[in-house]
Amino acid sequence: MYPKQIANEAGKAALSKKAENVFILNVKGLTAIADYLVFLSGNSETHIKAITQAIEKRLKKAGILYREEKSKGWVLLDYGSCVVNIFDKEKRVFYQVENLWADAEKILME
Structure with missing residues (x-):
């Protein structure tokens, strides 16, 4: 699966759990950390957990491996060329992390 496909699948899984303000940034050539960054919001820790599990499940079916980092109010799923940020x-x-890549192409998901 290509990085853009991973980002799209993550976004679709998040939307299936009613995630809010979901979008993808194409940061290829702007940073070395990934080609695509996915940003989305949840309403509570329980909601964030449900979103995280939906993304993990959908991408696991496609055989995509990841590394997970968690802190209170923020989960990061690192799929290599695609990084998903769930806030x-x-x-x-508070962090406005997506503003670090203001020059990136923004792909809204609805």
Whole structure:
């Protein structure tokens, strides 16, 4: 599966669990950490957990491996060329991580 496909599948899985403000940034050539970054928000720790599990399950079916990092209000799923950031609303507003790549192509998901 290509990086853009991983990003799209992660976004679709997140939307299936009612994630909010879901979008993908194409950061290829702007950073060495990944080609695509996915950003989304959940309403609570329980909601974030459900979103995380949905993404993991969908991509595991495709044989895509990942590394997970967690802190209160933020889960990062590293699929190599695609990194998924799942925030609670407060942390997302506070860190505004997506603003680091203001020049990146933004792909909204609905």
